[in-house]
Amino acid sequence: MTGQLAALKAELIKNKYANIIWITFIAFGLAPLMGGVFLVILRNPDSMAGPLHSKSLAMNFSADWKSYIGILTQAVGVGGVLVFGFVASWIFGREYSEGTAKDLLALPTSRAAIINAKFLVYAVWSFALVISNLLIGLLVGALLQISNSPIPTLESYLSDYFLTAVLTVLLGTPIAFFAIWGQGYLAPLGFVALALVFSQVIAAAGYGYYFPWSVPGLFSGAGGEYKAQLNSMSYFIVVLTSVTGYIATVLYWKYADQTK
């Protein structure tokens, strides 16, 4: 436990001045702002007709809290794969890109504790992004006066929002493995891009419920009626992918030759 706390303290110092934190918050925060843009467009169909208006109609988007929180949930389920993947790539890949990995390998603090601290920071960072987007969304919604109070809708959709976040965050562990295996950012970012593309293609082909990176998007409602295809096996696959990614990361970090 002492080692775990020590690793966590060290990890927090490392991230103290990381500009990348604010970049991810700004990038992820674009989703509720875009949702706000859709709201404005829908309210002014005559003056703001165009591709975005057509897109909002195609998404069955309407100017209410249900639609708006739905957009935020889809942003977590689809955009989260990208942004959380970016976060995991950075947290785990930076040690190689900055040349500091070798400083973490021969210490009284175990290698597993160091990896666990990184996963903890990854989870906290990702959930902070999730909460930040929710708060930005509520603020934008309130400013645009979607309805009198978002609270009843929020209650009914909050579980979907956070469950989508949990499913997406769980999928960060294989990305951590690719960062350590690839010794830098390139391999995990490449994997994230591929996972994102495949998640869309496989979901569009109707098999997304068995592809882990499609599941959060489908659960968020981004795939419309495909959400009904999700079953316990879908969630089991996500958990299995996460656990496998975690074990592979720890084992690789502990036992593979570290030459960089």
Add this chain to the structure above:
Amino acid sequence: MDVIRTISVSKSFNATLALDNLSLQVNQGEIYGFIGLNGAGKTTLIRILLGMISPSSGEVRIFGKVVGSDFNHWNDIGYLVEMPYSYPNLSVTENLRVIYHLRQLKNPMLIQTIIERLKLNRYAHTKSRNLSLGNQQRLGLAKALMHQPKLIILDEPINGLDPEGIVEVRELLKELVHHGSTVFLSSHILGEISKIANRIAIIDHGRLIKQLTADELTDQLIKSVLIRTNDTQQAMQYLIGENYQAAVKADDEIEIKDRRAVLNPEHISKSLVEKGISLRQLYVYTEDLEMFFLRTIRT
């Protein structure tokens, strides 16, 4: 008592044999210089000593314990492997604080003490990305030495240091050894190794080809007397007549390799003058570690 012992350690990376059946031991309280060309296997051995790489065969023991997943003496070891990278967005103090926590140290004064010892005071709050190469090297050494380890493993520790820094590090290492630490030092700056190492090992193509003490090294270095006179031919006649192993080199320089000449060069000077031969130069040459190293790996 040996602090480091490697027993028939070999390491292959696919088809490349990086270390070949390497056995060595480093005794407590000595500075062990480890030299070899780039790619000879120095860093591979250092990474094996630190548990970063597993040997393909053989065993490594530090403080008598096998280096593996159960090894728990890491706080008795300080190390610097290759380039001294640090977190670029953190200051010198913050970088040291990261290592302080990871080493689970309990005395916060250790950070300030090592900053002062390595003369990093002026840069304590400077982000490491803004440090010169020499100061980054000092920071790397600070991370290695902060916890006052019993064994210090350093890979190219004086890279980038200015002459003053080199002297400081040399004195620091000597002081640490004086207080009971052991230093395992790899460097390609052979002059530096020869100045501080008690024992030297030469590695080539992954094999340990020579291991000798500083005294043995002194004995094995080629020494000769180099003279120039006003009459090379007459001088050679005299020297050969006196059974000296003399030979004329370029620019009429005569090289005498006899031990008696090296030990008593004044005898040659006196005898030549008595024969009416004037000396323009008399110089006792001693091979340096660089030449010795090259001669060793080429034979």
